[in-house]
Amino acid sequence: MTDEEQQVVDLLKAMVQVPSVGAREGQVADLIETYLAPELQAGLIKRERITYAPGRDNLVLTVGDPNAERWLGVDGHMDVVDAGDESKWQFPPFSGQVKDGKLYGRGATDMKSGLAAVVVALKQVAHTHLDHGIQLMATVGEEIDNYGARQLAAAGYGDRLNGLLVAEPGNSNVDAAERGIIDYTLTAHGKAAHSSRPDLGANAIHGLFAFANAALTATAPLQAKDDPILGHATHNIDIIHGGNQINSLPESAYLRGNIRTTMIADNDAFIQALKQAAKTPVPKGVHLSLSIDSVLGAAAASPDNALIEAVQQARQRIGLDRGAVAYRTGITDAALFHHDGLDLAIYGPGNDTSHETNEYVALQDVFDSVKVYKDVFLNY
Structure with missing residues (x-):
C-alpha cells in the first residue's frame, strides 16, 4: 500500500469510527479539517462551517479562482443510518476494521468512502492552478430528510454550480438522474x-x-x-x-x-x-x-452530459471500463441543488451493502475513485 493509499484508509477509518447516526457530523467535519490543515492554513482551500444544530455542522470547502465563471459542486453526506443489532456484525460497526482488502463498518459504503475519496482528491488538486472553482459540500442529515442540503440550497450554495458530482456509491454506475x-x-x-x-x-x-x-x-x-x-x-x-x-x-x-x-x-x-x-x-x-x-423533486440530466463524460474519460484513463449510465431509484442531496442546465453525475465507491449488517467497501474501489475524482476536478 502506498503512502497516499494509507492516507485514504486512515481518513476513512477515522470517519467510520464516528457514530454519526443523525448526530455528531461536526466530528466528521473536524477530521476533514485536520487532514486538510496544511492547505487550509496556506489558503489553498477556503472553509465555511454552517451550523444546522449543536454538533451538526455542514462543511463547505472551495478550491480555485473565487471569481471563476465555471463551478463544479461536489456533494457527500457525513451522517449514517443506525447499525441495528450490533451483535450480528462480524466486526463492531464503528470500528472500521480492515480485512482482506475491505474496510467494514456502518457508513463504509454509504457514504464515507466517497466523502473520504473526494476530500483526498481535493487536497491533491489544491496545489494545482485552476481556472475554475470546485465547491465541496459535506452535509448533515441526508439519511433523514436531507437537512443539511436543504439548508445549503436555501442559502444559495447551489446557484452558481455548472455541474454537480454526488459521491454516493453505485457499483461503478455513473448515474445521471434520480427519482x-x-x-x-x-x-x-x-x-x-x-x-x-x-x-x-x-x-x-x-x-x-x-x-x-x-x-x-x-x-x-x-x-x-x-x-x-x-x-x-x-x-x-x-x-x-x-x-x-x-x-x-x-x-x-x-x-x-x-x-x-x-x-x-x-x-x-x-x-x-x-x-x-x-x-x-x-x-x-x-x-x-x-x-x-x-x-x-426528481433530478435528471442528459445521460451524455459533460460531467458524465468527464467521469467516463477519467475511468478510462486509469484503465477502467466506462461505467453503465443509469438512474437512482433512491434519493441523494442532488435534487436540492438541481436546476435547469446543471450537469449531474452520481458516482462513487461502494456496493449494495448500504444500510446492511456487515456493510463494507473494497479499498481498491476507494483508491480508484480518488484518481477519478482528481481527474474530473482538473478537467471538467
Whole structure:
C-alpha cells in the first residue's frame, strides 16, 4: 500500500469510527479539517462551517479562482443510518476494521468512502492552478430528510454550480438522474364503541381502507407513465397502525405512504391525486386528514452530459471500463441543488451493502475513485 493509499484508509477509518447516526457530523467535519490543515492554513482551500444544530455542522470547502465563471459542486453526506443489532456484525460497526482488502463498518459504503475519496482528491488538486472553482459540500442529515442540503440550497450554495458530482456509491454506475420522493401520512378519525354495537361508533380503520383504495386508484395513471430517463413512478403504502383491542372500534388510525416520482409524473401531480383521494366517501362519523411530510423533486440530466463524460474519460484513463449510465431509484442531496442546465453525475465507491449488517467497501474501489475524482476536478 502506498503512502497516499494509507492516507485514504486512515481518513476513512477515522470517519467510520464516528457514530454519526443523525448526530455528531461536526466530528466528521473536524477530521476533514485536520487532514486538510496544511492547505487550509496556506489558503489553498477556503472553509465555511454552517451550523444546522449543536454538533451538526455542514462543511463547505472551495478550491480555485473565487471569481471563476465555471463551478463544479461536489456533494457527500457525513451522517449514517443506525447499525441495528450490533451483535450480528462480524466486526463492531464503528470500528472500521480492515480485512482482506475491505474496510467494514456502518457508513463504509454509504457514504464515507466517497466523502473520504473526494476530500483526498481535493487536497491533491489544491496545489494545482485552476481556472475554475470546485465547491465541496459535506452535509448533515441526508439519511433523514436531507437537512443539511436543504439548508445549503436555501442559502444559495447551489446557484452558481455548472455541474454537480454526488459521491454516493453505485457499483461503478455513473448515474445521471434520480427519482423524487413524497412521504405522507393519512389519519382517520372516528368514534370508539363496543364491537358488538358498531352503530354507536365510527370505525377509523374502515376510513383508512376507503382512502387506500382511492389513493391507489388515483395514482395508477401517474405510475403508468414511462419517463424516458427515470422509468415508472411508484407508490407504496408501507405502514398501517390502528386499534387498541379486538372488541373495540378504533377511534383513530393512520397509514404512511411512500412515492417515488419522475420528471413526467412529478410531485405536484401525485400530491393533487392524494388530496383528491382524501375526499373519498368514508363511513358516517369518520373524517380524514392528509399530511405531506417530506417532498423532494426528481433530478435528471442528459445521460451524455459533460460531467458524465468527464467521469467516463477519467475511468478510462486509469484503465477502467466506462461505467453503465443509469438512474437512482433512491434519493441523494442532488435534487436540492438541481436546476435547469446543471450537469449531474452520481458516482462513487461502494456496493449494495448500504444500510446492511456487515456493510463494507473494497479499498481498491476507494483508491480508484480518488484518481477519478482528481481527474474530473482538473478537467471538467
